[in-house]
Amino acid sequence: MVSQGELLRRFGSPLYVYDADVVRARYARFVDAFDHQPLHVHFAIVCNKNRYLVRLLASLGAGIHANTPGDAFAALAAGVAADRIVYSGTNLDEQDFRYLLDRGIRMNLDSLDQLRDRARFGRAEDRTEIGMRFLIDDEDRPNRIGITLGELPEALAIARAAGLRITGLHMYAGTNTRRARRFIECMERLVDAAMQLPDLAWIDIGGGFGVAYEDDEPELEIEQLGRDVSARMRTLSKVRGPIELIVEPGRYLVGAAGSLLTTVVSVKTHGGRRYVGVDTTVGNIVVPSVYHTRHRVELVGDAAPLLDVPTDVCGNTTHSRDYLGRNLKLPEVAPGDVLRLRDVGAYGYAMSSHFLNRPRPAEVVIDGAGVHLTTRRETFADLVATQVDE
Ligand SMILES: Cc1ncc(COP(=O)(O)O)c(C=O)c1O
Known part of the structure; x- marks a missing residue:
């Protein structure tokens, strides 16, 4: 199976990734019930x-x-x-x-x-x-x-x-x-x-x-x-x-099938807290700003010990609620590392918006050995595409 790092190299970061087999399994379990x-x-x-x-x-x-x-x-x-x-x-x-x-x-x-x-x-x-x-x-x-x-x-x-x-x-x-x-x-x-x-x-x-x-x-x-x-x-x-x-x-069938991959941009520690800045924002996934720590966040790669430092994962805007996760326990992280927000398959991309003017990520679906780009990454032009000068 293609690695998450490889996906980001091919499709850029941040990136919504869905696993078709998880959807199949959830659907089968639901129907069988x-x-x-x-x-x-x-x-x-x-x-x-x-x-x-x-x-x-x-x-x-x-x-x-x-x-x-x-x-x-x-x-x-x-x-x-x-x-x-x-x-x-x-x-x-x-x-x-x-x-x-x-x-x-x-x-x-x-x-x-x-x-x-x-x-x-x-x-x-x-x-x-x-x-x-x-x-x-x-x-x-x-x-x-x-x-x-x-x-x-x-x-x-x-x-x-x-x-x-x-x-x-x-x-x-x-x-x-x-x-x-x-x-x-x-x-x-x-x-x-x-x-x-x-x-x-x-x-x-x-x-x-x-x-x-x-x-x-x-x-x-x-x-x-x-x-x-x-x-x-x-x-x-x-x-x-x-x-x-x-x-x-809705959520039951696709929630667990989706991840949002995001790349660490900066790490700073002060006042006993670690702030991990990433290349996505609550504009790209609204739920954390509404429900705070709703999605589990993991470091992609080899398992590493968790640091005993309260850690906030911060979006790439200064909006006061731009946190993708708060009070988390994460291992040592450095710029360039990749984090994964789990279970974002429902009400993730669907609730994203242009608020904060960060273009929306692309979406890909992994289906067995196949990797399918299903939504292209937005550009700055998409942010103003519906405006007219009449
Ligand atoms: C009438 C109705 N059915 C189904 C759904 C899907 O809900 P869920 O994703 O929580 O299963 C909604 C969500 O708003 C709804 O309003």
Whole structure:
């Protein structure tokens, strides 16, 4: 397998690197956990729209979950068929509705207003089955997305009047949920509500399947969760006939597959702390500035003893939150050494931005012996490419 140093020599630093075999293994483990049929796994492209990975997941049998029409566009651009895309999002305007309806994309809407808008903007040739996002938490907790149990009869009435059929309910347990119990509690409420649908055909338990970012964090017990979800689906199907189970994992499938390689530029120590300056920034990967020490950072190369000095890994801007890691333990490092941020396959490149004006890194996918450049490195010109002088 090509070394990480070799990758940087070929593609430059910093660099996002994904391992296709990790995605295959995560997908297989996830799918195997659920024995309910029919099961439809829709990869949440919001967390990573890398075309190589989207195509890989599609080739393994996954559809796509789209949070926005732009997500749907990215999936279609990667070659995913429209009938393999499920949209579940919020606040669509007329143009958004038409984009999705014209392509026959299945939708979960999140409010009575959106359902009325669907009726208003729809045409006779549009698909008539619709799903509704269900507000899974107590109504007194602030949560803006989904309809309540009390609103369900009105939703059914609006749909009926418009010639639509509500054939499924959707939920979202919250991102990076590592407690299997949370999914089951939410699902129980969802299934209770779904019993009120005369045309029930599917249950969509959304995404949010969590991963461990620290050595001592417990993993989500996906096998246990899959068994529990499948058992509930079997019970439901006994009462209501065959019901499709839809799941929308993002982070779970690709999070561990991604690394961000970055090169050390400077090292300084003062006040008992070591500051390791690198050639990337939180503009290239937003998560550390939001969640601080979320990604494990390792020195690439031969194993070396960790120094007992609190170490911050600092980005290449003076922004006060430009730290890729804080209070870490790292070995001796010197300019030119390479560090690896682990588990950046989800919400890494996807959340990067031009804030701080450091062009975004390239992305490569390692697939067996193959190394594929999938996103070119940005240049300064990309930072101003959308500006016009009218
Ligand atoms: C409705 C829905 N499904 C799935 C996902 C994917 O979430 P995760 O990557 O946590 O699995 C999201 C993320 O925002 C979402 O909003």
